[in-house]
Amino acid sequence: MRRAVSLAHSYRLLNHGPTTLIASSHAGRRNVMAAAWVMPLDFDPPKLAAVIAADTWTRELVEASGEFTVCVPTTAQADLTLAVGSLSGRDVDKFARFHLDVEPAAFVSAPLVGGCAAWLECRVVPEAGIAERHDLFLAEVVAAWADDALYRDGEWRFAADGPRTIHHLKGGLFFATGERIRASKP
Amino acid sequence: MRRAVSLAHSYRLLNHGPTTLIASSHAGRRNVMAAAWVMPLDFDPPKLAAVIAADTWTRELVEASGEFTVCVPTTAQADLTLAVGSLSGRDVDKFARFHLDVEPAAFVSAPLVGGCAAWLECRVVPEAGIAERHDLFLAEVVAAWADDALYRDGEWRFAADGPRTIHHLKGGLFFATGERIRASKP
Numbered sequence: 001m002r003r004a005v006s007l008a009h010s011y012r013l014l015n016h017g018p019t020t021l022i023a024s025s026h027a028g029r030r031n032v033m034a035a036a037w038v039m040p041l042d043f044d045p046p047k048l049a050a051v052i053a054a055d056t057w058t059r060e061l062v063e064a065s066g067e068f069t070v071c072v073p074t075t076a077q078a079d080l081t082l083a084v085g086s087l088s089g090r091d092v093d094k095f096a097r098f099h100l101d102v103e104p105a106a107f108v109s110a111p112l113v114g115g116c117a118a119w120l121e122c123r124v125v126p127e128a129g130i131a132e133r134h135d136l137f138l139a140e141v142v143a144a145w146a147d148d149a150l151y152r153d154g155e156w157r158f159a160a161d162g163p164r165t166i167h168h169l170k171g172g173l174f175f176a177t178g179e180r181i182r183a184s185k186p
Numbered sequence: 187m188r189r190a191v192s193l194a195h196s197y198r199l200l201n202h203g204p205t206t207l208i209a210s211s212h213a214g215r216r217n218v219m220a221a222a223w224v225m226p227l228d229f230d231p232p233k234l235a236a237v238i239a240a241d242t243w244t245r246e247l248v249e250a251s252g253e254f255t256v257c258v259p260t261t262a263q264a265d266l267t268l269a270v271g272s273l274s275g276r277d278v279d280k281f282a283r284f285h286l287d288v289e290p291a292a293f294v295s296a297p298l299v300g301g302c303a304a305w306l307e308c309r310v311v312p313e314a315g316i317a318e319r320h321d322l323f324l325a326e327v328v329a330a331w332a333d334d335a336l337y338r339d340g341e342w343r344f345a346a347d348g349p350r351t352i353h354h355l356k357g358g359l360f361f362a363t364g365e366r367i368r369a370s371k372p
Contacts, residue, residue, distance in 0.1 A: 012355060012356055015222055015353075015354055015355055015356065016203060016205075016222075016353035016354060017202060017203010017204060017205075017222075017225075017353050018203060019202075019203075036201055036202075036225075036226075037225050037226055037227065038225070039203075039222075039223050039224070039225045039235070040223055040237075041223065041320055041322060042237075042321075047320070049235060051225075051227060051228075078369040079369045079370055079371070081369065082369040082370070082371060086371060127315075127320075129313075129315065130316055130324075133313075134227055134228065134233070134313075134324060135228075136227060136235065138316075138320060138322075154356075155355055155356065155359065156355060156361075166367065167201075167203050167353070167363065169198060169201055169202050169341055169342060170198055170201065170341065172370065172371070173341065173366065173367070173368055173369075174366075174367040174368075174369060175202055175363045175364055175365065175366055175367065176364035176365045176367055177353065177361045178350065178361055178362035178363055178364025179361065179362045179364065180360075180361055181261060181264050181352065181359070181360040181361065181362060183264040183265045183267065183268040183359075183360060184268070184358065185265070185268060185269055185272060
């Protein structure tokens, strides 16, 4: 079940470097793309950084709306992640094509993609120079959610044989998030 | 054995979101810190983005030298990663304290930390505004290296029971990079 994650803990949804889906919406049009280059940027208020290439339909929707969601897909969605990363929303409605369930976000117009492990609702922090020069967007996280079967009590708790978050290597190659390691101080 | 990775493939060393060590050096002083908030930014020329907090000794060394290395630690270095992230280089020489082996980089003054899975030599791309406002540094990758026991022929190839890269959740909690998944297009 999707439950709210405190803003103070929202960085933990991305801190381990999972690949993501970025969803966007503006004036009745919407899109979803795959994005591996997303990372936390600050704790309080929580912010993140995301690369959104200049020629994408997502870029147009994000620049027009000033909003997007970052959805964290699972091992069960690796094929979907590859698929939405391989087509342009200018050519096809990916929500219809891939039968995506969506739920409305609480604070932004972009949707939350169903079946994901976590979701962050984001408002762009204006930094036009780095968007133009580097395709880099900074955003404040205004709400965060996670599937409580996978994340609860402030951390990811994956079952040995259950779904996990995924990390993109290249093309259609991913790694599942693996074994938990507790480090000790020397 | 440490072998060169082509600049065109260097993004693959970070694309899956591993946590990193950032090493720096200036005028005979050097430091190493833990940094989870590092991601690729561009393919050609390869660039990356990294958050380096304003109050750190690393920040001083990076701003003074305009250079740093990003080293990718392994499961065997989780304790070390926690340790170097828990002390300031202003107070202690972490290289001596933790008996770190280092090798010289090819193009930058910052060292390469021994025992890591991969290394990226970086030169800061001047974007002073986002450094001041967001502690965010952009850098061009000018050389890249990987341990050929872990990365070869253009991708990570972890043995089932061997060392892997690690992903930071919070505090001393990490995940190992897990099972390889090949996605298929629908």
